[in-house]
Amino acid sequence: MINSCSKVNINPLYKPISFGRKHSTYTQNGIDYFIQTSGCKNIQNSKMFIPHYHGFSIPIDCKNLPNTKLEGTQKDIEYKKKICSNTGIYGIKPYKLASVIGPDEFKDAIINNSSNRNFYVTGERPQDKLNIPDSNKLENVNMKIFGGDYHVHTINSDGSLSVEDVLNQAVEYGNEYAKANGTPFIIGITDHNTVEGCKQAVKIIASNPDKYKNIRVVLGVEISTKEAELNGYKFKKPEKYHILAMCIDPFDPKLNAFLDDLKSQSGNPLNIKAISVQDAYDGVCHQEQCFFGLAHPAYPDITHRIYDDKDPYETTKELIKHFKDITGDRGLYSEAYYSSYSGDWSTDPELYKTIIKACDNLGLYKAGGIDVHGESIFYSGQRIKRK
Numbered sequence: 001m002i003n004s005c006s007k008v009n010i011n012p013l014y015k016p017i018s019f020g021r022k023h024s025t026y027t028q029n030g031i032d033y034f035i036q037t038s039g040c041k042n043i044q045n046s047k048m049f050i051p052h053y054h055g056f057s058i059p060i061d062c063k064n065l066p067n068t069k070l071e072g073t074q075k076d077i078e079y080k081k082k083i084c085s086n087t088g089i090y091g092i093k094p095y096k097l098a099s100v101i102g103p104d105e106f107k108d109a110i111i112n113n114s115s116n117r118n119f120y121v122t123g124e125r126p127q128d129k130l131n132i133p134d135s136n137k138l139e140n141v142n143m144k145i146f147g148g149d150y151h152v153h154t155i156n157s158d159g160s161l162s163v164e165d166v167l168n169q170a171v172e173y174g175n176e177y178a179k180a181n182g183t184p185f186i187i188g189i190t191d192h193n194t195v196e197g198c199k200q201a202v203k204i205i206a207s208n209p210d211k212y213k214n215i216r217v218v219l220g221v222e223i224s225t226k227e228a229e230l231n232g233y234k235f236k237k238p239e240k241y242h243i244l245a246m247c248i249d250p251f252d253p254k255l256n257a258f259l260d261d262l263k264s265q266s267g268n269p270l271n272i273k274a275i276s277v278q279d280a281y282d283g284v285c286h287q288e289q290c291f292f293g294l295a296h297p298a299y300p301d302i303t304h305r306i307y308d309d310k311d312p313y314e315t316t317k318e319l320i321k322h323f324k325d326i327t328g329d330r331g332l333y334s335e336a337y338y339s340s341y342s343g344d345w346s347t348d349p350e351l352y353k354t355i356i357k358a359c360d361n362l363g364l365y366k367a368g369g370i371d372v373h374g375e376s377i378f379y380s381g382q383r384i385k386r387k
């Protein structure tokens with residue numbers, strides 16, 4: 001039940017990305033309001049206003065909330081609270097993680113941002129292996145219309161940039177992007193089989209939330225799997241297959257135990273024991289808020305080796321179907337726009353059409369990723385071999 005409204009000054013750039021869905025504020029006569037619910041009226045000097053969502057106030061246990069502004073849907077707030085409690089670090093509070101994107105906010109972004117220009121730096125030559133972005137070619141970046149870079153590796157796996165570097169580059173662009181668009185720029189940290197970079201990102205963001213107000217960071221992980229067969233067909237040797245788990249809690253002990261076990265023999269997240277897509281899903285799905293994405297479905301490993309009586313398009317279709325079969329409702333999207341495929345295969349328009357059609361048929365959103373490994377967040381670059 002709503003018993004009072006309070007006028008607050010809101011920096012529009014702090015607001016959750018809202019695409020027609022009502023988040024924590026509403027606007028009347030040009031003034032933004034938060035709704036304060038009756039359940040919180042006894043908090044003294046309360047700066048906490050409870051989000052008003054689709055006309056209902058969300059019941060939140062007020063005594064567990066910090067005495068400051070927290071925004072987002074209940075699911076997003078719960079996610080940040082969970083991360084904070086799992087860090088075990090005093091001083092990391094949910095409100096300091098405004099720039100960590102919550103699952104609802106991420107899903108909205110995937111649904112509403114699904115266009116090529118958001119995931120593929122236009123003007124870049126995909127086959128170009130140089131690690132230097134040519135500023136003349138970064139058309140959509142220069143125009144400030146490139147809105148989401150969901151697939152970035154750091155030095156914690158085979159990337160070239162530290163997490164701090166990634167965030168600094170994102171902030172530099174994000175400040176310009178937000179000025180032009182009124183919404184934050186989204187960047188995903190998705191190292192291979194490790195969440196160390198995501199842990200670093202949480203700590204860095206919490207140490208200076210204001211600096212990161214114009215970006216949203218997706219905490220993710222790219223898990224390497226091998227499949228010996230696909231939809232009933234047995235491969236001659238197991239084939240690589242990468243899945244992305246997005247909006248994860250990197251401090252979750254169960255997830256860490258799972259990832260530690262994968263690299264237990266080598267100690268290296270780039271050299272893990274072979275698991276199936278089902279095993280990868282099982283290792284992360286207990287985190288109920290997280291979503292799964294299929295990475296680079298046309299990446300040569302699995303689709304180049306055309307199996308006996310199938311064509312490459314058919315194989316790609318089956319790969320996407322296999323992903324959806326295993327992840328079900330949690331399988332949110334597939335990378336459909338992807339800039340680091342190499343070779344002739346990468347420029348085949350039929351292949352892109354096949355991926356887009358398969359996503360549409362299976363109810364997967366079409367997103368993308370640059371799969372950054374180099375020194376610029378706008379360029380895929382070269383993978384770094386680490387021991």
Ligand SMILES: [Zn+2]
Binds near residue numbers: 222242295
């Ligand atoms: Zn990959």
Ligand SMILES: [Zn+2]
Binds near residue numbers: 190222295371
């Ligand atoms: Zn990757």
